Amino acid sequence: xxxxxxxxxxxxxxxxxxxxxxxxxxxxxxxxxxxxxxxxxxxxxxxxxxxxxxxxxxxxxxxxxxxxxxxxxxxxxxxxxxxxxxxxxxxxxxxxxxxxxxxxxxxxxxxxxxxxxxxxxxxxxxxxxxxxxxxxxxxxxxxxxxxxxxxxxxxxxxxxxxxxxxxxxxxxxxxxxxxxxxxxxxxxxxxxxxxxxxxxxxxxxxxxxxxxxxxxxxxxxxxxxxxxxxxxxxxxxxxxxxxxxxxxxxxxxxxxxxxxxxxxxxxxxxxxxxxxxxxxxxxxxxxxxxxxxxxxxxxxxxxxxxxxxxxxxxxxxxxxxxxxxxxxxxxxxxxxxxxxxxxxxxxxxxxxxxxxxxxxxxxxxxxxxxxxxxxxxxxxxxxxxxxxxxxxxxxxxxxxxxxxxxxxxxxxxxxxxxxxxxxxxxxxxxxxxxxxxxxxxxxxxxxxxxxxxxxxxxxx
Numbered sequence: 088x089x090x091x092x093x094x095x096x097x098x099x100x101x102x103x104x105x106x107x108x109x110x111x112x113x114x115x116x117x118x119x120x121x122x123x124x125x126x127x128x129x130x131x132x133x134x135x136x137x138x139x140x141x142x143x144x145x146x147x148x149x150x151x152x153x154x155x156x157x158x159x160x161x162x163x164x165x166x167x168x169x170x171x172x173x174x175x176x177x178x179x180x181x182x183x184x185x186x187x188x189x190x191x192x193x194x195x196x197x198x199x200x201x202x203x204x205x206x207x208x209x210x211x212x213x214x215x216x217x218x219x220x221x222x223x224x225x226x227x228x229x230x231x232x233x234x235x236x237x238x239x240x241x242x243x244x245x246x247x248x249x250x251x252x253x254x255x256x257x258x259x260x261x262x263x264x265x266x267x268x269x270x271x272x273x274x275x276x277x278x279x280x281x282x283x284x285x286x287x288x289x290x291x292x293x294x295x296x297x298x299x300x301x302x303x304x305x306x307x308x309x310x311x312x313x314x315x316x317x318x319x320x321x322x323x324x325x326x327x328x329x330x331x332x333x334x335x336x337x338x339x340x341x342x343x344x345x346x347x348x349x350x351x352x353x354x355x356x357x358x359x360x361x362x363x364x365x366x367x368x369x370x371x372x373x374x375x376x377x378x379x380x381x382x383x384x385x386x387x388x389x390x391x392x393x394x395x396x397x398x399x400x401x402x403x404x405x406x407x408x409x410x411x412x413x414x415x416x417x418x419x420x421x422x423x424x425x426x427x428x429x430x431x432x433x434x435x436x437x438x439x440x441x442x443x444x445x446x447x448x449x450x451x452x453x454x455x456x457x458x459x460x461x462x463x464x465x466x467x468x469x470x471x472x473x474x475x476x477x478x479x480x481x482x483x484x485x486x487x488x489x490x491x492x493x494x495x496x497x498x499x500x501x502x503x504x505x506x507x508x509x510x511x512x513x514x515x516x517x518x519x520x521x522x523x524x525x526x527x528x529x530x531x532x533x534x535x536x537x538x539x540x541x542x543x544x545x546x547x
Contacts, residue, residue: 137169262351295365378394
């Protein structure tokens with residue numbers, strides 16, 4: 088997979104990217120032979136449509152469509168749709184795009200090169216692009232590499248991506264950037280007071296653990312907490328087969344924070360970063376935690392277990408409690424947490440919660456700039472009573488089925504009491520169908536928006 092733009096090359100062929108609105112004007116600027124070729128082939132500049140332009144003894148260039156305004160509103164990364172249709176070689180982009188649109192086009196091109204070929208031989212697109220004038224090529228390459236890392240981690244099946252392998256991935260990343268990593272695993276989780284991480288993961292022969300990575304020595308402190316449930320059977324509240332089919336992606340929060348951490352460290356942002364990943368496998372065995380058990384968390388809050396399939400919030404709670412003890416400037420959790428969030432916003436949008444309106448506004452502006460859509464849901468205080476069962480401090484699976492993403496977020500907020508700024512992202516981490524720049528399968532959500540928002544969030 089090519090994560091970089093091509094080197095400048097005077098022999099690169101021009102790739103004309105044209106919207107429907109400017110197509111007629113563009114055509115008037117072409118010679119008669121080119122116009123006749125385009126008309127004879129019935130080319131229209133719909134998104135992803137490509138036509139190779141002949142010239143001399145070979146290919147003169149190519150034209151690709153970016154669609155009309157409505158089509159661009161409905162999709163993103165239009166240029167990415169053209170990459171796979173172009174012949175091999177080096178191309179130079181010719182278009183009227185500027186600013187954020189040009190950045191998105193360049194990033195989409197790199198993202199379109201993703202190809203998960205770990206288990207079956209396959210080839211990605213052969214066409215290469217010189218970085219367009221006006222974009223920060225190094226930054227875009229870093230963002231694409233972080234996204235590739237996230238996709239690879241999610242796409243890897245649980246047979247090869249358990250807590251051990253997730254730990255190894257974190258250590259590999261840390262080694263690249265001279266970050267520090269410590270790991271607490273197995274029975275040591277009880278000794279170090281991470282009882283809910285231990286309870287959720289103890290039924291698996293693959294030991295549960297807490298992965299703790301730190302980087303940077305100065306500046307504001309950001310702590311990322313990523314849900315690392317490497318496979319979720321549902322526990323004793325066993326999922327049906329259809330619901331279990333995609334559960335290799337239940338570590339998507341961990342994969343996403345690692346991708347975001349890559350971006351932060353590779354760009355050497357002036358800050359201190361901590362990444363906490365509770366890595367477990369929610370399995371079934373004789374010592375699995377049970378419905379109606381009451382667990383005592385690291386925070387001291389007791390939790391009544393009313394569904395062992397609501398395990399993600401349990402492992403996140405212990406990790407968030409640890410994060411809160413350091414009182415960082417900002418805590419962000421990311422997790423494939425609730426089906427309710429998917430019902431609310433579907434697979435494309437990253438639902439999120441923010442303690443502060445100013446932080447939400449910063450994230451939403453960044454999300455629009457980088458085409459990484461988010462949607463804010465509320466920490467709705469009146470729903471607090473729904474997570475209070477009476478017999479314990481908290482209920483991990485409130486009855487009634489209403490507001491499931493909100494009640495999960497409220498549950499997590501109970502464990503962040505000393506850090507005023509807390510954000511939680513309830514993501515899907517998966518593309519059900521391939522789209523331009525976004526292959527079918529694992530995907531990062533919210534990471535690019537957060538990366539772009541960090542200067543505003545942390546006054547960098």
